[in-house]
Amino acid sequence: MMRKLTHFQKIKIAAASLVVFLLVLATNIMDNNHFDIVQQSLETVLDDRLVAKDYIYKISRQIHLKNKLLYTSDHEQMAKANQKANDSIQTLVAKYAATELTPKEAQYFESLENNLDKLFQLEKQLYSNSSSDQVAAIEKAETYFTRISSNLDVLSEVQLAEGKRQIHYSNRAIENSNLIAKLEIGALIVIGLIIQIFIFFKPSE
Template sequence: MDSKMTLSQRLRMGAALVVVFLLVLATNLMDSNHFKVVQKGLTTVFEDRLLAKDYLYKISRQVQKKKVIIQSSDIEELTDLNEMLNDSIQVLIHRFASTELTENESLAFESLQTHIRSLNEYESNLLRNESINTELNIAGSERYFSAIYGDLDSLFKIQLEESDRVISNSNRTIDTSNRISRIEIGVLIVIGLLIQLLIFLRPIK
C-alpha cells in the first residue's frame, strides 16, 4: 500500500481534525460555564446563607438577653446593657442586609426591623417610667418578642429553603457536565476511528 497520503486523504484528515478541535472547544466552553455556575452556587451558600444564618442566630441571642432583662424587671441592668445590645443588633442587621435577599426574605426582614424598632420604643418607655412590675412587663413585652421571633423563624426557614435550592441547582449542573463529558469521550472515540478510516481508506478510482 502506498505510504504517502493523497491530497484527498489529507483534506479529509484536516476536516476531521477541525471537527475534533471544534468539539473540544465547545465542550470546554460548556464545562467552564458549568464550573462558574457551581462556583457561584457555593459562594452564595456561604455568603448569603450560612453567614446570614449566623447573623440571625446572633440577633436571636441578643434579643433573648433583652427579654430576660425586661421580663425580670431589672431596670438597672436594662439601663446598663440596653444601648450595647441595641448597637450589637444594629450591626448584625446591617451585615444581614448586605447579603443577597429574595423577595420573601426582604419582606420578612423589613418586618423584623419594624418589630425591633417597636421593642426599642417599648424599652425606652420602661426606662422613662422605671417600671418594676414584673407581671406587667412580661405581659406587655411578650407581643413584641413573639413578633420578632416569628420574623426570625421565617428568615431561618428561608435560609434552609434557599440553600437547598442552590445546592440542588449545583448538583444538576454537575450531573449535566458529567453527562456531556461521557458523550464527549464517546464522540472523540468515534471520530478517532473515522480519522483512521479516512486516512487509510483507498480512494475510489
C-alpha cells in the first residue's frame, strides 16, 4: 500500500511537475521558431529564387530573339517583333524588381536595367533609320547584348547560391529541432524517474 506523502515530498513533486511543464513549453516555443525558419526559407526559395530564375530565363529568351531580329531583312516586321519583345522584357524586369534582392543581386540588376535602357535607345535609332551608320549601330547593339547576357548569367548564379543558402538554413533548423526533441525526451525520462523516487522511496528511520 502506498504510503502517505509528506508535505515536503508534495512540494518536490509539484516543483518537478513545474519543471516538466516549463521544459515542454520552452521546447514547444523553440520548435515553433524552427518551423517558422523552415517555412520562411522555403517561401524565399519559391518566391524570390525559383520565380526570379524563371524571370531571368524568359528575359534571356527575349534577348536572344531581339538579337536575331537585328539581321532580319523585313524591317517593318522586325520593328514590330522587337517592340513586342521589349514590352515583355519590361514586364518581366518589373516583376523581378518586386522580389527580395540581395546587395550583390541589386548591383547586377541595376547594371542590367542600365544596359537594357541603352539598348532600347539604340534600337530606336536602328529601327527608325535615323542612324547614319547601321553597321556600326548593330555592332554597338551587339556589345549591349553581350553585357546583358553577362548580367543575366550572374543573376542566375545568385539565384542558385541563395537557394542553396536558404536550404542550408532549413536543414540546420530541422537538425536543431530534432536534437531538442531528443534532449526533451531524455529530460522527461530523468524527471519522471526522480518523481518516482520521491513517491516510492522511503527514507530509513
